[in-house]
Amino acid sequence: MSDDDPITDFTRRSVAVEGVEKTVYVAGAGPAVVVLPEMPGISPDVLRLARWVRDAGFTVHVPSLFGTDGAFPTVEGGREVVRRACVSAEFRAFAGGGTSPVTVWLRGLARQAHTACGGPGVGAIGLCFTGNFALTMALEPAVIAPVVNHPSLPLDDPGGLELDAADARAVRDRLHRDGLTVLAYRFAGDRWCTGQRFAAYRSLLGDAFDGRVLPDSAAHPAPPPFFADLVGTPHSVVTAHLVDEAGHPTVRARDEILAFLTNRLHPHANQPLPAT
Numbered sequence: 001m002s003d004d005d006p007i008t009d010f011t012r013r014s015v016a017v018e019g020v021e022k023t024v025y026v027a028g029a030g031p032a033v034v035v036l037p038e039m040p041g042i043s044p045d046v047l048r049l050a051r052w053v054r055d056a057g058f059t060v061h062v063p064s065l066f067g068t069d070g071a072f073p074t075v076e077g078g079r080e081v082v083r084r085a086c087v088s089a090e091f092r093a094f095a096g097g098g099t100s101p102v103t104v105w106l107r108g109l110a111r112q113a114h115t116a117c118g119g120p121g122v123g124a125i126g127l128c129f130t131g132n133f134a135l136t137m138a139l140e141p142a143v144i145a146p147v148v149n150h151p152s153l154p155l156d157d158p159g160g161l162e163l164d165a166a167d168a169r170a171v172r173d174r175l176h177r178d179g180l181t182v183l184a185y186r187f188a189g190d191r192w193c194t195g196q197r198f199a200a201y202r203s204l205l206g207d208a209f210d211g212r213v214l215p216d217s218a219a220h221p222a223p224p225p226f227f228a229d230l231v232g233t234p235h236s237v238v239t240a241h242l243v244d245e246a247g248h249p250t251v252r253a254r255d256e257i258l259a260f261l262t263n264r265l266h267p268h269a270n271q272p273l274p275a276t
Contacts, residue, residue, distance in 0.1 A: 017108030029053035038127035041067020073226035098164030114129030159196035
């Protein structure tokens with residue numbers, strides 16, 4: 001997958017939340033799932049994941065938060081996107097910054113998507129730079145199926161969480177009150193999403209945090225240049241480092257995510273969540 005994706009099978013919409021407009025790509029039918037981009041943007045691999053979610057019976061919403069939509073992740077382009085995001089007022093990339101302000105907009109998107117699509121609630125899949133955003137979105141009552149993939153923020157604190165203290169308590173209380181679970185993934189040797197970070201999630205959320213760790217050997221050996229040269233470590237479990245072969249550990253992780261979403265958003269399907 002080395003070409004740009006034209007995104008012709010999605011509807012491009014402009015979504016406004018509290019006066020702020022962003023582009024959102026929408027496809028499918030059924031309950032809503034928000035698939036967040038990972039650095040350096042809505043890549044072909046992120047869109048492949050979104051299509052898998054769509055084909056599993058959901059209306060997928062992919063918001064454009066940074067980068068060039070559909071672009072293949074290069075080193076040069078990716079480096080500039082990261083630089084801009086790290087100084088943007090919408091994101092809190094470093095320790096001490098607290099919760100990223102863009103999550104307020106994302107909660108509004110989830111609220112609108114739930115109204116439009118119906119069902120018991122909304123799913124949210126965060127990836128890399130946006131990994132923790134899926135958890136923060138659970139402050140919106142409509143979000144009932146958060147998936148946190150290899151969350152990389154804060155970039156300068158391997159054991160930190162991209163949450164201020166008040167939001168951390170509110171998320172913990174909401175998950176426990178409503179009996180929700182957070183599904184999370186990382187590679188064992190990922191230096192951007194470390195074991196310390198997963199331990200911090202477990203400390204905050206207790207049994208509501210279902211963190212799953214794949215061996216580094218399961219990562220695709222030849223990801224796009226941005227991931228090979230700049231990320232430089234096994235990282236993106238269900239996107240750039242996924243190996244699309246039946247029975248592969250990364251494909252099993254993808255299937256676990258789809259089963260998790262189905263159980264929460266299509267409860268009549270009564271599909272068991274695979275365990276690792």
